[in-house]
Amino acid sequence: MAQQHGIIVLVDVNNALKERSLDGNAYWFDNMKFLGSTGEGTEKLTTIVPGAYFLDGSQATEQVLNWLPAALGSVPPTVPRNYLAEQARHTDQEALQGIAELAPADEAELGRIREQAGRRARRSHSSRSLVTSKVLDATGQVAGANAADTYNYPTPVITDITGPAVTEKIIYPAQYGSPDMTYDGWYWAATVDTSRPGVYAYTMHIQLHELVSRDDELVWEPVDLTCESYLKVITDPKRNAFTGAGLGVLPLPAFPPIS
Amino acid sequence: MPPRPKPTQPAARPLTITAVVDPVAALASGNLDENLYLYDTNRTVGSTGFGTPELRTRVRKGDVLLWNVIPLECETFVALADIDIDRRVADPVRKVYPGTDIVFFTATVKRDLTGPIGYRLSFLLGGVAEPFTPEASPLLVGPDTKES
Numbered sequence: 001m002a003q004q005h006g007i008i009v010l011v012d013v014n015n016a017l018k019e020r021s022l023d024g025n026a027y028w029f030d031n032m033k034f035l036g037s038t039g040e041g042t043e044k045l046t047t048i049v050p051g052a053y054f055l056d057g058s059q060a061t062e063q064v065l066n067w068l069p070a071a072l073g074s075v076p077p078t079v080p081r082n083y084l085a086e087q088a089r090h091t092d093q094e095a096l097q098g099i100a101e102l103a104p105a106d107e108a109e110l111g112r113i114r115e116q117a118g119r120r121a122r123r124s125h126s127s128r129s130l131v132t133s134k135v136l137d138a139t140g141q142v143a144g145a146n147a148a149d150t151y152n153y154p155t156p157v158i159t160d161i162t163g164p165a166v167t168e169k170i171i172y173p174a175q176y177g178s179p180d181m182t183y184d185g186w187y188w189a190a191t192v193d194t195s196r197p198g199v200y201a202y203t204m205h206i207q208l209h210e211l212v213s214r215d216d217e218l219v220w221e222p223v224d225l226t227c228e229s230y231l232k233v234i235t236d237p238k239r240n241a242f243t244g245a246g247l248g249v250l251p252l253p254a255f256p257p258i259s
Numbered sequence: 260m261p262p263r264p265k266p267t268q269p270a271a272r273p274l275t276i277t278a279v280v281d282p283v284a285a286l287a288s289g290n291l292d293e294n295l296y297l298y299d300t301n302r303t304v305g306s307t308g309f310g311t312p313e314l315r316t317r318v319r320k321g322d323v324l325l326w327n328v329i330p331l332e333c334e335t336f337v338a339l340a341d342i343d344i345d346r347r348v349a350d351p352v353r354k355v356y357p358g359t360d361i362v363f364f365t366a367t368v369k370r371d372l373t374g375p376i377g378y379r380l381s382f383l384l385g386g387v388a389e390p391f392t393p394e395a396s397p398l399l400v401g402p403d404t405k406e407s
Contacts (some may be wrong), residue, residue: 014300029331041296041310073275074302074327079359138272140356150269
């Protein structure tokens with residue numbers, strides 16, 4: 001199988017929420033620059049997809065694409081998958097311990113514990129994300145009294161992939177579950193029909209989350225936006241990145257190396 | 260039992276500078292500059308050079324800066340190793356997100372800048388012990404610095 005393409009869309013969530021638009025607020029990447037992808041790190045990424053044959057002339061397998069979103073200015077996606085839940089549990093335990101040690105009617109100390117426990121936000125019914133509702137800030141600490149100004153933007157959520165590449169049946173996107181360690185177990189992937197060369201646009205539907213105060217309560221409000229990217233299917237043969245040739249056995253040494 | 264410190268609550272989000280790194284391409288080619296994309300959260304205030312290793316971040320005295328890393332392939336290790344900057348401008352401190360070993364650096368801008376101040380980021384990639392430092396240098400620019 002050829003190497004899978006990873007496509008990352010990095011969203012400037014703060015500006016996107018302010019402007020209610022992803023124009024100028026989404027930066028695209030893939031790991032195929034060495035094959036000829038253009039516009040890495042910009043709004044205008046064209047992902048290269050080599051064609052239907054391997055270098056040795058044999059028929060290639062279909063190309064697989066994976067999409068992953070990330071938020072600029074947030075806790076990065078490299079923290080463990082259950083990070084939000086772990087932080088919520090940990091700070092709750094600390095707060096409970098604080099209450100247990102509390103002298104009666106110590107108002108100052110109660111205020112301190114309240115800050116330490118942080119604030120919780122309710123989840124809107126149409127929201128598609130957020131493992132836990134405890135509000136963290138951009139450094140991974142619980143966000144207290146200033147939560148509305150300091151909260152960590154949750155990772156954007158891809159809700160759909162549409163556009164010419166889909167309607168013309170060049171890609172077949174779908175959301176999959178996986179034991180992936182860093183992206184909450186869900187990701188969007190597609191297979192590409194590499195037999196029809198050309199440039200095809202697709203639209204990514206992305207849901208951001210804004211923390212709003214309503215009826216004296218914090219609520220995660222979903223905001224749905226879209227942005228566009230491109231696939232360029234070419235006729236160049238696929239290569240095995242190890243051997244530079246087609247599919248086949250890897251060049252193993254004639255005898256096992258001595259360790 | 261000694262009194263515990265009151266948790267400090269920041270009033271605003273830090274100005275985040277994020278390095279997006281393609282670690283596999285950087286290790287394969289030995290060239291980090293072509294596989295490093297810098298961004299910050301201050302575009303509307305006047306930062307420029309987005310998506311290049313020469314990001315110019317517009318700062319003011321008192322801004323809290325936060326540097327972190329997003330790898331293009333989450334299976335490959337990338338971490339910010341160090342920040343080399345004039346300590347009279349900012350004094351970055353290495354921290355980790357609580358309960359993890361994921362590193363970020365923070366610093367407060369100590370004064371308003373009259374000219375651009377270059378600084379150097381270095382990174383640990385994969386299993387290589389020696390940090391990688393890009394040739395290109397990102398900049399902090401002051402509120403009144405004229406862009407050419």
